[in-house]
Amino acid sequence: MTEALLDVRDLRLGVVQKRATLHAILKGVSFQILPGEAYGLVGESGSGKSVTSLAIMGLLGKPLSVTGGALLFKGQNLLDLSKREMRRLRGNRIAMIFQEPMTALNPLATVGRQIAEMYMLHQGKGRQEAQELAIEALASVRVPNPDRRAKDYPHQMSGGLRQRVMIAMALACDPDLLIADEPTTALDVTVQAEVLRLIKDLCAERGTAVLFISHDLGVIASICQRVGVMYAGCLVEENETKALFQDPRHEYTRGLLGALPQLGSRSQNGRRRLVDIDSIIADRSKLTETSFIVPRRPQGGQA
Amino acid sequence: MNGPLLRVDDLHVRFPVSGAGLLGSGRRMLHAVNGVSFELAKGECLSIVGESGCGKSTTALSIVGLQEPTEGTIRYRDQLLTGPDAPSRLQRAKAVQIVFQDPYASLNPRQSIHTSLAAPLRLHGVTSASEISDRVEVMLNSVGLTPDQAKRYPHEFSGGQRQRIGIARALILEPEVVVLDEPVSALDVSIRAQIINLLLDLQEKFSLSYLMISHDLSVVEHMSDRVLVMYFGQIVEEGGWQHIFEAPAHPYTRRLIAAIPKPDFSSDEMAQKTDPTPGLPSGRGFVSDGSNAPDVFVAPAPSELVEVAPGHRVRLGLAD
Numbered sequence: 001m002t003e004a005l006l007d008v009r010d011l012r013l014g015v016v017q018k019r020a021t022l023h024a025i026l027k028g029v030s031f032q033i034l035p036g037e038a039y040g041l042v043g044e045s046g047s048g049k050s051v052t053s054l055a056i057m058g059l060l061g062k063p064l065s066v067t068g069g070a071l072l073f074k075g076q077n078l079l080d081l082s083k084r085e086m087r088r089l090r091g092n093r094i095a096m097i098f099q100e101p102m103t104a105l106n107p108l109a110t111v112g113r114q115i116a117e118m119y120m121l122h123q124g125k126g127r128q129e130a131q132e133l134a135i136e137a138l139a140s141v142r143v144p145n146p147d148r149r150a151k152d153y154p155h156q157m158s159g160g161l162r163q164r165v166m167i168a169m170a171l172a173c174d175p176d177l178l179i180a181d182e183p184t185t186a187l188d189v190t191v192q193a194e195v196l197r198l199i200k201d202l203c204a205e206r207g208t209a210v211l212f213i214s215h216d217l218g219v220i221a222s223i224c225q226r227v228g229v230m231y232a233g234c235l236v237e238e239n240e241t242k243a244l245f246q247d248p249r250h251e252y253t254r255g256l257l258g259a260l261p262q263l264g265s266r267s268q269n270g271r272r273r274l275v276d277i278d279s280i281i282a283d284r285s286k287l288t289e290t291s292f293i294v295p296r297r298p299q300g301g302q303a
Numbered sequence: 304m305n306g307p308l309l310r311v312d313d314l315h316v317r318f319p320v321s322g323a324g325l326l327g328s329g330r331r332m333l334h335a336v337n338g339v340s341f342e343l344a345k346g347e348c349l350s351i352v353g354e355s356g357c358g359k360s361t362t363a364l365s366i367v368g369l370q371e372p373t374e375g376t377i378r379y380r381d382q383l384l385t386g387p388d389a390p391s392r393l394q395r396a397k398a399v400q401i402v403f404q405d406p407y408a409s410l411n412p413r414q415s416i417h418t419s420l421a422a423p424l425r426l427h428g429v430t431s432a433s434e435i436s437d438r439v440e441v442m443l444n445s446v447g448l449t450p451d452q453a454k455r456y457p458h459e460f461s462g463g464q465r466q467r468i469g470i471a472r473a474l475i476l477e478p479e480v481v482v483l484d485e486p487v488s489a490l491d492v493s494i495r496a497q498i499i500n501l502l503l504d505l506q507e508k509f510s511l512s513y514l515m516i517s518h519d520l521s522v523v524e525h526m527s528d529r530v531l532v533m534y535f536g537q538i539v540e541e542g543g544w545q546h547i548f549e550a551p552a553h554p555y556t557r558r559l560i561a562a563i564p565k566p567d568f569s570s571d572e573m574a575q576k577t578d579p580t581p582g583l584p585s586g587r588g589f590v591s592d593g594s595n596a597p598d599v600f601v602a603p604a605p606s607e608l609v610e611v612a613p614g615h616r617v618r619l620g621l622a623d
Contacts, residue, residue: 189563190562193564216564217492218563221565260492260495261521264524264565266548271525276500
């Protein structure tokens with residue numbers, strides 16, 4: 001059995017004030033990501049999926065704080081690292097792409113310079129060499145005319161191109177883990193399809209593991225091998241993607257799947273009424289069931 | 304069926320593009336809507352789909368009267384809504400209403416829900432306080448809110464509730480046509496289902512006609528009777544929902560459908576589908592839509608809509 005790249009163990013975090021937890025946000029979340037694997041976290045706004053990723057990146061701001069559990073990255077607990085050690089890891093071994101590339105990029109620097117910075121900071125390259133590597137990186141994310149585009153500022157690019165720049169930047173140092181937090185939510189469908197394909201291809205090529213966060217089950221299904229479903233700070237179900245969609249076990253997962261109008265599901269003689277998740281949530285008895293975490297199949301088996 | 308409720312003929316909207324073009328100075332015009340014609344029948348849900356910038360929202364705003372068309376006519380029950388004799392916005396408000404994408408941005412934060420809902424009634428001559436209260440109460444009930452919530456302000460509601468208020472405000476004058484501009488795309492997955500269900504229930508209850516603007520094709524398939532696919536200001540395909548989703552003819556429509564991430568694990572067979580649509584006239588081809596260049600669009604060459612099946616029309620290049 002391969003050792004997990006990232007092992008999130010019983011992660012708890014909440015709003016903390018004077019050492020007292022006022023409000024628990026994650027109530028013990030555990031999952032593992034293998035090297036090269038794409039793992040998806042789905043859930044509604046407020047389910048805790050984004051704070052999970054921020055905790056991994058060590059980017060939680062006050063008043064949020066981790067109150068328990070461990071975040072083992074290659075066997076090392078990220079929570080024990082100093083700020084300086086964490087900075088060395090962040091962007092280098094663990095990289096992240098965000099939902100809105102315009103707010104994540106520096107509007108005052110050319111994109112070429114922002115990508116080059118990654119090589120200078122983490123790999124100690126000189127300015128000239130870093131600039132050339134940046135152009136190569138832009139080419140690898142299929143930006144047309146990369147040498148000219150490197151001189152552009154973020155506002156001169158479309159949303160799709162900006163997100164490509166973010167991906168180039170995130171993958172610049174060949175990280176082991178890429179965290180993608182709703183990277184395509186702000187994009188048009190056809191651009192979204194291109195960006196998803198790009199993330200999928202590049203990560204498969206380089207063996208980068210992905211933690212993909214989205215509220216869109218379709219997006220998750222098209223990119224991830226395994227999925228965890230989050231609800232109110234808990235992981236309520238985890239399974240291989242196909243199995244999860246074909247045979248959801250938890251009431252909440254079933255609700256989430258039923259709430260989506262699915263392409264091709266409408267028949268000539270009428271439409272299916274969409275499931276109202278709130279009615280499921282209102283019926284608390286259904287949600288008190290234990291969560292359904294299906295153990296991963298042993299390695300070597302046909303996954 | 305005695306004629307369509309709403310009829311749009313050869314609608315054009317152009318915007319001046321300020322600043323110099325690539326080739327120096329000169330006033331360039333952006334042709335946002337380029338000769339769009341369609342009809343909306345009573346009780347029907349017609350959706351316009353397409354990507355950002357295809358002109359779908361501009362078309363919708365023209366119908367509500369928030370955008371002056373450059374050319375073309377819009378008729379509601381044989382009454383012209385465009386031109387010099389057009390009715391005022393106040394008059395057309397009784398016939399056509401709109402529900403916006405972001406309910407928070409479209410509600411006045413300083414007015415209680417009651418005030419927001421009562422304003423259109425007052426403007427239209429309902430003065431009796433008790434009648435206003437009654438109608439507000441009935442409306443809130445029909446959108447799934449309780450009358451005691453009328454005293455509250457927009458910030459006290461969740462996103463889904465705010466969209467319910469947006470719908471209530473659109474329906475309070477009892478319009479026949481409701482334009483839905485991305486009505487659920489700002490909402491969470493679970494809330495989205497509730498609002499879609501609500502919209503379908505209300506459509507049946509009040510026999511409303513919807514003109515829905517959306518880029519979410521799964522929502523469009525679920526709700527629509529007919530679909531218009533817009534690309535670069537033009538309609539490239541038009542048909543019943545079965546035509547569009549089961550036998551899409553135009554390459555752009557196929558590309559849009561193929562682009563939706565689906566949980567059904569089939570590959571992108573829609574994009575590769577090249578079998579010609581039955582009924583396609585020989586010697587006529589599709590105009591290239593620039594799909595090979597990512598993030599770059601090429602304006603299409605001259606073309607026209609051709610009927611390939613009853614009610615199913617596709618844009619083809621002009622015959623030589």
